[in-house]
Amino acid sequence: MPDVYVLIFAPGGAAARAALEPLGAGRALAEGLGGKLAGVVVGAGAEEVAAEARRRADAVIHVTGDHLRAYEADAFTAAAEHALKGRDAAAVLTLADAVGREVAPRLAARLGGSPLTEVSGAQVEDGRPVFTRPVFGGKAVAKLVGRRAPVVVTVKAGAFEAPAESGAEAPLETIQAPAVEPAVEVLAREAAPAAGVPLDAAPVVVSGGRGVGGPEPFQKELKELAEALGGAVGASLAAVDAGWVPQSYQVGQTGTAVAPTVYIAVGISGASQHLAGISGAKHVVAINKDKDAPIFRVAEVGLVGEWKPIVDALIRAVKAGK
Amino acid sequence: MHVVVCIKHILDPEMPPASFRIAEDGRSPVEAGLPRAIGPFDQNALEVALKLKDARPETTVTVLTAGPAEANEALRKALALNADRAVRVDLERLPGPDSATVAALLAAAIRRLEPAPDLVLVGRQSGDWDQGVVGPVLAEKLGAAIVGLGYAAEPADGGVIITRQVDDGIEKVRPKRAAVVTVTNHESNVLRLPKLKDVVAAHRKPIDVIPAAELGVPLDEPLVEAVSLSIPQREAHCEFLEGEPEEMAAALAERIRRWLSA
Ligand SMILES: Cc1cc2nc3c(=O)[nH]c(=O)nc-3n(C[C@H](O)[C@H](O)[C@H](O)COP(=O)(O)OP(=O)(O)OC[C@H]3O[C@@H](n4cnc5c(N)ncnc54)[C@H](O)[C@@H]3O)c2cc1C
Ligand SMILES: Nc1ncnc2c1ncn2[C@@H]1O[C@H](COP(=O)(O)O)[C@@H](O)[C@H]1O
Numbered sequence: 287m288p289d290v291y292v293l294i295f296a297p298g299g300a301a302a303r304a305a306l307e308p309l310g311a312g313r314a315l316a317e318g319l320g321g322k323l324a325g326v327v328v329g330a331g332a333e334e335v336a337a338e339a340r341r342r343a344d345a346v347i348h349v350t351g352d353h354l355r356a357y358e359a360d361a362f363t364a365a366a367e368h369a370l371k372g373r374d375a376a377a378v379l380t381l382a383d384a385v386g387r388e389v390a391p392r393l394a395a396r397l398g399g400s401p402l403t404e405v406s407g408a409q410v411e412d413g414r415p416v417f418t419r420p421v422f423g424g425k426a427v428a429k430l431v432g433r434r435a436p437v438v439v440t441v442k443a444g445a446f447e448a449p450a451e452s453g454a455e456a457p458l459e460t461i462q463a464p465a466v467e468p469a470v471e472v473l474a475r476e477a478a479p480a481a482g483v484p485l486d487a488a489p490v491v492v493s494g495g496r497g498v499g500g501p502e503p504f505q506k507e508l509k510e511l512a513e514a515l516g517g518a519v520g521a522s523l524a525a526v527d528a529g530w531v532p533q534s535y536q537v538g539q540t541g542t543a544v545a546p547t548v549y550i551a552v553g554i555s556g557a558s559q560h561l562a563g564i565s566g567a568k569h570v571v572a573i574n575k576d577k578d579a580p581i582f583r584v585a586e587v588g589l590v591g592e593w594k595p596i597v598d599a600l601i602r603a604v605k606a607g608k
Numbered sequence: 609m610h611v612v613v614c615i616k617h618i619l620d621p622e623m624p625p626a627s628f629r630i631a632e633d634g635r636s637p638v639e640a641g642l643p644r645a646i647g648p649f650d651q652n653a654l655e656v657a658l659k660l661k662d663a664r665p666e667t668t669v670t671v672l673t674a675g676p677a678e679a680n681e682a683l684r685k686a687l688a689l690n691a692d693r694a695v696r697v698d699l700e701r702l703p704g705p706d707s708a709t710v711a712a713l714l715a716a717a718i719r720r721l722e723p724a725p726d727l728v729l730v731g732r733q734s735g736d737w738d739q740g741v742v743g744p745v746l747a748e749k750l751g752a753a754i755v756g757l758g759y760a761a762e763p764a765d766g767g768v769i770i771t772r773q774v775d776d777g778i779e780k781v782r783p784k785r786a787a788v789v790t791v792t793n794h795e796s797n798v799l800r801l802p803k804l805k806d807v808v809a810a811h812r813k814p815i816d817v818i819p820a821a822e823l824g825v826p827l828d829e830p831l832v833e834a835v836s837l838s839i840p841q842r843e844a845h846c847e848f849l850e851g852e853p854e855e856m857a858a859a860l861a862e863r864i865r866r867w868l869s870a
Contacts, residue, residue: 302775359753359755360753383775384757384773387740387744387756387757387790388754391708391740391743391744392744392747392748392754395708395744395748395749396748401739401741401745401831401832402832403738404738404740416835420738420840422619422621422736422737422738423621423735425625425628426630426837426839427837427840428635428834428837429834430832430833431832431835432832433830433832434831468784469787470781470782470784470787471784472780472781473780473781474780475777475778475779476777477777478777489868490864523793526793526794526795529795529798531795532795533773533794539738540793547867547868547870548864557622569863569864572846577848582848584842585846586845586847587847587848588848589849589856589860591853595853596853596856596857598853599854599857599858600857600860603854603857603858603860604864607865
């Protein structure tokens with residue numbers, strides 16, 4: 287049977303918020319291919335996650351072992367391989383997060399399959415799975431196929447919804463993963479400084495680009511405006527490259543994807559790679575001195591001019607309206 | 609220490625969207641006559657390698673690309689920044705999104721290098737087809753450790769310590785054997801500019817060329833193929849606010865208030 291498997295990584299028992307979403311893509315493929323949908327939960331102590339998966343898939347395999355308490359690339363790749371080897375998988379899907387990005391392409395190589403990444407669409411055409419994703423920084427969208435099964439695919443967060451609970455409990459198989467010697471030693475770990483509202487959850491994001499001219503506006507005007515609106519400050523890659531703000535501020539394809547009610551782009555041209563990170567924003571406002579800047583093609587409201595007098599006036603207007 | 613940096617010579621990602629066209633085959637971009645650049649994250653990777661060399665001048669940096677003769681331009685840029693050696697796997701045309709096949713070619717080329725590298729740096733994704741596949745598959749083929757989303761490296765008694773992004777912060781890790789690092793951008797790894805005299809000198813430095821056919825990797829059995837490429841259409845509906853900053857700001861503040869209370 288051409289079955290579809292969804293890998294759910296749960297180091298130490300906890301899975302990422304979006305880890306069940308690929309089951310939504312998997313369900314569509316399994317139906318199109320006439321196979322079943324199985325969840326593969328990888329991690330020690332992940333019984334809860336396995337139970338969640340059992341309410342949404344046709345079968346669940348839980349791969350466990352003491353060495354799967356914390357994520358380590360080699361151990362998790364080997365565990366996924368152990369669970370999938372010898373099964374007739376047409377497709378193996380997993381979330382495109384830091385873990386999925388490291389594991390999935392290697393797993394494809396081990397299973398003799400084809401790696402595909404960051405897909406935002408999946409359907410069956412002519413009996414084979416076909417995937418869509420943006421390429422060339424969002425200037426184009428590609429339809430891609432894998433020539434050798436299984437296709438091992440990372441799925442973009444937010445592109446699919448986790449399927450609703452079926453009301454039934456799928457059968458569970460629990461297997462032990464072989465122990466693997468870790469290939470890297472973790473010397474130190476620092477949590478990201480939790481400064482104010484996190485970018486990906488903020489109702490308002492005020493982002494600055496190369497056009498704001500230096501690091502100061504991020505500490506002053508942009509911050510003041512964001513605070514007055516109960517939001518967070520973001521930036522373009524150009525502002526990060528210039529050393530004005532740390533990389534954790536970056537919004538875009540290779541930064542944080544944001545989904546605020548209001549996104550305010552200040553001195554940002556609107557390169558497709560930046561826009562890739564704001565497709566979830568409800569209302570986009572652009573402040574830019576170039577009326578032809580591409581950002582105005584996605585903005586709902588545009589203010590053409592020098593950013594500083596506009597932002598200063600905006601801070602006053604927002605504060606006055608409170 | 610021997611560090612290999614894989615760099616790809618891509619269509620310049622900064623080119624305006626209007627210049628981007630789809631070729632007659634319907635599944636690849638028109639490339640002729642358009643500007644090219646080293647992939648943005650490959651530039652970051654190169655800077656990470658050069659910083660290792662700054663710290664330990666005995667470090668050897670080899671830059672490696674797979675592509676047509678045109679891609680020598682990318683290697684020359686790296687040589688101008690004092691990379692020690694440049695190697696090109698010669699093939700007429702890169703296989704679009706089939707990064708796993710490219711990884712196989714690069715792995716075969718790396719296996720020929722002497723001494724065997726301690727560290728291989730690649731970009732997190734290429735900046736054109738953006739697969740993010742070469743790094744992990746290269747690690748698999750070389751039997752190397754993989755470190756994802758690294759942005760800095762420092763020498764540490766015989767080995768190297770990599771700083772990398774993880775989902776909730778940063779981590780410092782030490783690979784226990786040769787490692788492949790996928791490099792991401794950070795304020796610390798913006799690629800330096802070359803000196804004019806080094807640009808001139810780079811033109812006299814040798815580039816080793818390895819014909820792809822010598823590497824035993826089948827090029828006619830792609831693992832991944834593009835069926836089609838299309839350009840997403842966006843309709844502009846921007847309402848431009850008029851007037852002095854104070855008037856524009858008042859009108860905008862009013863809308864924001866409405867949006868936030870909806
Ligand atoms: C693979 C890849 C991934 C990438 N990922 C990302 C990403 O995640 N996020 C991201 O942001 N970028 C990303 N980029 C980079 C992206 O292509 C652009 O280079 C970047 O977004 C440009 O930043 P910017 O808009 O701040 O700068 P610019 O493009 O230089 O724009 C500056 C703007 O400011 C305006 N301006 C200048 N002065 C003023 C003034 N005084 N008042 C008002 N306006 C002014 C100008 O008119 C201009 O429109 C990526 C690129 C690649 C190839
Ligand atoms: N043709 C190539 N030559 C050299 N390096 C490459 C090539 N293609 C990809 N790479 C490297 O692999 C990284 C990831 O590429 P990709 O998996 O295609 O997104 C790039 O950032 C480069 O460092």
